[in-house]
Each structure stands twice: as C-alpha cells, then as structure tokens.
Amino acid sequence: MGITAAISPVPLGLNGMEILNNLMHGFSIAFAFENLMWAAFGVFMGNLIGVLPGMGVLAAISILLPLTYTMTPTAALVMLSGIYYGSQYGGGITSIMLNLPGTASHAVACLDGNPLAKSGRAGSALFMLMFSSFCGASVGILAMILFSPVLVDLAFKFGPAEYTAMMLLGLLAGATLAKGSAVKGVAMVVVGLLLGVVGTDVNSGIMRFNFGILELSDGFQIVALAMGLFGVADFLKNINRLGNETTVSTSKIGMKSMRPEAGDIKQSRGALMRGTAIGAAFGVLPGTGPTIASFISYAVEKKVAREPQRFGRGAIEGIAGPEAANSASTQTSFIPTMSLGIPGDPVMALMLGALIIHGIQPGPQMMIEHADMFWGLIASFWVGNVLLLLLNLPLIGMWVRLLTVPFRYPFPGCTVFRLRRRL
Amino acid sequence: MQAKRSAIRREWWAGGTMVSLGIGAIVESTTYSIGSLARMGPGMFPAILGTVLVLLGVLIARLATSPLNIDTDRDADAVSAPEWRGWACIIGGLLAFMLVGRFGGLVAATFVLVFVAALGDRQHTLRSAALLAVAVTVIGVVVFSWGLQLQFPLFRWG
Numbered sequence: 001m002g003i004t005a006a007i008s009p010v011p012l013g014l015n016g017m018e019i020l021n022n023l024m025h026g027f028s029i030a031f032a033f034e035n036l037m038w039a040a041f042g043v044f045m046g047n048l049i050g051v052l053p054g055m056g057v058l059a060a061i062s063i064l065l066p067l068t069y070t071m072t073p074t075a076a077l078v079m080l081s082g083i084y085y086g087s088q089y090g091g092g093i094t095s096i097m098l099n100l101p102g103t104a105s106h107a108v109a110c111l112d113g114n115p116l117a118k119s120g121r122a123g124s125a126l127f128m129l130m131f132s133s134f135c136g137a138s139v140g141i142l143a144m145i146l147f148s149p150v151l152v153d154l155a156f157k158f159g160p161a162e163y164t165a166m167m168l169l170g171l172l173a174g175a176t177l178a179k180g181s182a183v184k185g186v187a188m189v190v191v192g193l194l195l196g197v198v199g200t201d202v203n204s205g206i207m208r209f210n211f212g213i214l215e216l217s218d219g220f221q222i223v224a225l226a227m228g229l230f231g232v233a234d235f236l237k238n239i240n241r242l243g244n245e246t247t248v249s250t251s252k253i254g255m256k257s258m259r260p261e262a263g264d265i266k267q268s269r270g271a272l273m274r275g276t277a278i279g280a281a282f283g284v285l286p287g288t289g290p291t292i293a294s295f296i297s298y299a300v301e302k303k304v305a306r307e308p309q310r311f312g313r314g315a316i317e318g319i320a321g322p323e324a325a326n327s328a329s330t331q332t333s334f335i336p337t338m339s340l341g342i343p344g345d346p347v348m349a350l351m352l353g354a355l356i357i358h359g360i361q362p363g364p365q366m367m368i369e370h371a372d373m374f375w376g377l378i379a380s381f382w383v384g385n386v387l388l389l390l391l392n393l394p395l396i397g398m399w400v401r402l403l404t405v406p407f408r409y410p411f412p413g414c415t416v417f418r419l420r421r422r423l
Numbered sequence: 424m425q426a427k428r429s430a431i432r433r434e435w436w437a438g439g440t441m442v443s444l445g446i447g448a449i450v451e452s453t454t455y456s457i458g459s460l461a462r463m464g465p466g467m468f469p470a471i472l473g474t475v476l477v478l479l480g481v482l483i484a485r486l487a488t489s490p491l492n493i494d495t496d497r498d499a500d501a502v503s504a505p506e507w508r509g510w511a512c513i514i515g516g517l518l519a520f521m522l523v524g525r526f527g528g529l530v531a532a533t534f535v536l537v538f539v540a541a542l543g544d545r546q547h548t549l550r551s552a553a554l555l556a557v558a559v560t561v562i563g564v565v566v567f568s569w570g571l572q573l574q575f576p577l578f579r580w581g
Binding site for chain 1: 437441444448451452455463464465468469472473475476479480482483486506509510513514517540
C-alpha cells in the first residue's frame with residue numbers, strides 16, 4: 001500500500017478515491033435543480049448561437065453575462081460554460097450545411113463536411129460531428145479531473161513571486177501565441193492595463209482617470225466593456241455581409257437520417273482518437289484554443305491518411321478528427337483558467353470576469369476555497385454534454401431549418417438585450 | 424502596390440493610435456503624484472504603461488514597412504469596404520436608446536433602438552423594420568418589466 005502511494009503520480013492526499021468522492025459531490029451539485037436548469041439553458045443557447053451564422057460565442061456570453069448577477073456563482077459558471085461548449089456542437093452544423101463556419105474553430109469542418117452534405121450524406125456527417133464532439137469532450141473532461149488537482153497541489157507552494165510570474169505569463173501568452181501580430185497583442189495588453197487603472201487607486205485612494213465622471217470611480221464595468229468589445233463589434237462586422245447567401249437544401253434532415261453509414265465509425269476511429277489527443281493537449285496551453293487544435297488535427301489526418309487526395313472531397317475523418325480536437329480543447333482550456341486563473345482566450349477571460357462579478361478571486365486558491373463550485377462545474381460539463389447529445393439528435397431538423405433565418409432578424413433584437421444594464 | 428500601400432497606412436494609423444493613447448496616459452498621470460520606485464504614487468503605474476505604449480506604437484509603425492510584416496498581414500487585405508450605413512445605424516440606435524430612454528421610457532426607447540438598428544441592414548424595408556421593432560418591444564416589456572422587474576418606467580413624458 002505504502003509503496004503504491006509513493007510511486008503513484010497523483011500527489012499526496014489526492015488519490016483516486018478522493019477524486020471520486022469529489023466528483024460524486026460535484027454531481028450532486030450539478031443535479032441540483034437550479035444548476036441543472038441553467039446548464040440546460042446554457043447548452044441550448046450555445047447550440048442555437050453556434051448554429052446562427054454571425055453570432056459568436058463571445059457576443060452570446062457577453063449578452064448573457066448581466067443575467068448572472070442574480071444567480072449563484074456556480075449556476076452562473078455552469079450556464080456560461082454551457083454556452084461555450086454548446087456552441088461547439090452547433091457551429092459544426094452550419095459549417096456542414098452552409099459551408100459557412102459559425103465559429104472560427106469550425107472552419108475546418110467546412111472542408112469535408114460540405115462536400116459530404118452536397119453528395120447527400122449530410123446525415124452521416126452530422127452524426128459524426130455529434131459523436132466525435134461528444135467523445136472529445138468526454139476525454140477533455142477526464143483530463144480536467146485528473147490534472148487540476150495536481151496543479152492545485154503545486155499552487156499551495158506559490159508565493160508572491162510565483163503569482164507575479166504567472167500573471168505576466170497569463171497576460172502575455174494569450175496575446176502573443178494567438179494568431180496575428182505579437183507586437184499588437186502586447187500593445188492591447190497594455191491598453192487593457194490602462195483601462196484597469198481607471199477608478200480608485202487601491203493604495204492611495206485617489207481617483208485616477210475618471211475625468212470627473214462619478215460612475216467611473218469604481219472602474220469600468222466589465223459587462224459594459226465586454227458588450228462593446230465583443231457584442232456590438234460583432235454586429236458592426238457582420239451587418240450586410242452575412243446571410244445573403246443562405247440557400248441550401250435543408251429538407252429531409254431529421255433524426256432518422258442521422259444514422260452513420262456502415263464503416264463510418266470504423267474508418268474514423270483513428271482520426272477521432274488522434275484528434276482528441278491533439279485537442280486535449282492544445283487546450284491546456286494558453287492562447288491556443290480550439291481553432292488551432294482543429295486545424296492541426298486536420299493537417300495530421302491528411303498526413304497519415306492512405307489516400308490524402310480524398311480530403312476536401314468528403315472524407316469522414318476530416319470531420320471526426322477536427323471536431324474531436326475542437327471539443328476536447330474546449331474542455332481542457334478550462335484547466336488553466338479554473339486552476340491557475342490564466343485565461344487562454346477571450347471566452348475564458350469572460351468566465352473569469354463572471355467570477356470576479358461574484359466576488360470570487362480567480363487563481364490557484366479557488367479550487368480549494370470554492371471546491372463545491374469547481375467540482376460542480378466539472379460534473380455539469382458531463383451533464384451538459386449528455387444533454388447536448390440528447391438535444392441534437394431529435395432537434396437536428398430544427399437547427400438545420402434555423403439556418404434559413406437571415407442575420408437581419410436576430411441582430412437588432414440582440415442590441416436591446418445588451419443595453420438593459422444601462423440606465 | 425495599391426493594396427500594399429494601404430496596408431502600410433493602416434499600420435501607421437494603428438501605431439499612431441497607440442502613441443497618442445500612450446501620450447494621453449502619460450499626460451494624465453502627471454496630475455497625480457509619481458512617488459518613488461520604492462513607494463509608488465498613484466501616477467507611477469499609468470506613467471510606465473503610457474511609456475511602454477508609446478514605444479510599442481512606434482514599433483508597430485516601424486514594422487509596417489519592414490519585409491517581415493508582409494506575410495503576416497496577408498489576410499488583412501480581405502477586409503471589405505467600410506459599411507458606413509450599418510455602422511451609423513447600429514451606433515445611432517444605441518445613442519437614440521439612451522436619449523429616448525431618458526425622456527420617453529422603455530417602450531419608446533426599445534422601439535427606436537430596434538427600428539434604427541434594423542434599418543442598417545439593406546434588406547430591411549421600413550415596414551419590416553417597424554414590425555420587428557414592435558415584436559422586440561413586446562418581448563422586451565414582458566422579459567424586463569414583468570419578468571425581471573427592471574426599474575425602468577415603461578412610459579415617461581419629458
């Protein structure tokens with residue numbers, strides 16, 4: 001007994017039994033009526049937003065952020081993360097049916113998904129999308145369960161110097177590793193820090209940069225900032241540019257057509273596992289979100305395939321791999337966010353914002369001080385993914401029909417929702 | 424060549440914006456006490472940030488003409504023409520909401536916001552925009568006024 005404990009990779013005090021206990025406790029929280037309801041609401045909204053072209057996850061989360069003021073922190077997180085991974089299911093539907101990526105991370109799904117749909121195999125493509133998303137997410141959640149306690153063990157040893165180093169890493173990693181110019185990324189980090197200066201100085205109590213406006217003495221409202229940056233900006237970007245080419249045969253996609261063709265699963269088993277591994281690994285790194293993971297997975301599949309020329313013309317592996325990568329990295333990107341407080345991408349930054357709204361300081365201590373919330377959230381991921389699977393199989397026809405709604409109808413209404421915290 | 428020159432000009436604008444933001448921060452920070460490195464005053468941190476921002480802005484502008492930059496900016500050429508009408512309508516709608524909300528209450532403000540924003544889309548007619556605005560106003564009243572009990576009068580005169 002003593003020897004196994006000594007050589008086991010799991011750190012002291014956090015053995016398998018304890019993780020299992022925590023997880024059971026987490027499930028009891030996730031199944032509490034309030035949390036379950038918000039999880040269902042979150043994944044439904046996420047799925048919807050993923051399907052609608054031109055409505056990003058960031059915009060959706062920033063719209064719904066004010067709703068969480070009245071919720072418990074656990075329910076708030078459960079809902080917001082439900083939107084995030086829910087949109088990963090929905091986004092692929094748009095890619096396959098319209099050849100139009102609902103979210104950037106699904107651009108790859110267009111390459112083979114759309115040819116499949118055009119050749120009348122939309123049903124099996126959609127099935128593979130759901131199936132590989134679910135597998136990827138499950139593995140991602142497992143990784144989160146196993147790795148987070150290790151990180152927490154490490155976090156106990158953290159002093160001020162380590163915290164400062166980690167904060168710097170968090171600020172710079174997201175800005176420089178993501179796509180685009182690194183210099184501009186760093187410049188925007190500095191602008192963000194300057195925005196953070198607005199308000200009352202903690203040390204001296206002096207009002208800084210409030211230009212005589214009383215409302216600014218508390219600093220900027222994170223919700224207002226998020227809406228302006230991610231919500232309104234999204235509309236400005238997409239108006240008159242989207243939804244004009246939405247013509248596709250959406251008839252006859254129902255639950256019955258969502259049946260995998262013989263050999264589909266066998267053919268894409270390898271792709272699925274490789275994609276999951278790639279996604280899980282990339283999700284943990286800050287700055288490399290689902291988008292990069294899915295592109296890399298696609299490249300890998302093309303490399304290892306016996307007939308690479310099939311890719312781009314409707315290879316089912318071209319959906320299985322990237323979509324598994326996508327979902328796995330979506331889940332594992334919660335690891336640095338929840339355990340260390342380092343947001344890997346803007347979505348995770350908004351999650352941390354939601355925590356701050358509720359007075360919870362993100363960081364290594366959070367997993368210990370708010371263990372209930374942490375394990376409840378993890379359990380809710382699984383609940384949410386199962387819900388998504390159940391939701392998508394019967395409702396796939398509805399989602400597909402939804403694709404025919406032009407962008408000009410949803411967007412003006414959404415401007416109202418983002419404004420109601422003002423005045 | 425035209426595309427390249429406009430790309431360079433855009434980089435200059437970006438760098439210039441950063442420089443002016445940085446200078447603004449430095450100027451404003453001088454109105455607070457700087458303190459010393461050991462005992463930083465409220466002006467110290469913004470002044471440092473402003474300086475860094477100015478340097479980064481200069482760097483961005485310098486990189487615009489360097490050959491290193493040409494490859495990374497390829498997708499930037501895909502940016503289509505500015506959509507002035509859409510932008511004006513969305514932002515105008517938001518401003519109108521604040522103004523009308525102040526003097527006319529939630530119902531009028533919601534209607535104006537949705538109506539104006541919808542007109543930003545070329546495919547909306549006056550009629551369809553008005554219908555949409557009425558629908559959203561009804562939903563808005565149900566959700567915010569009855570559902571969430573938001574403290575915002577439905578009607579207000581003057």
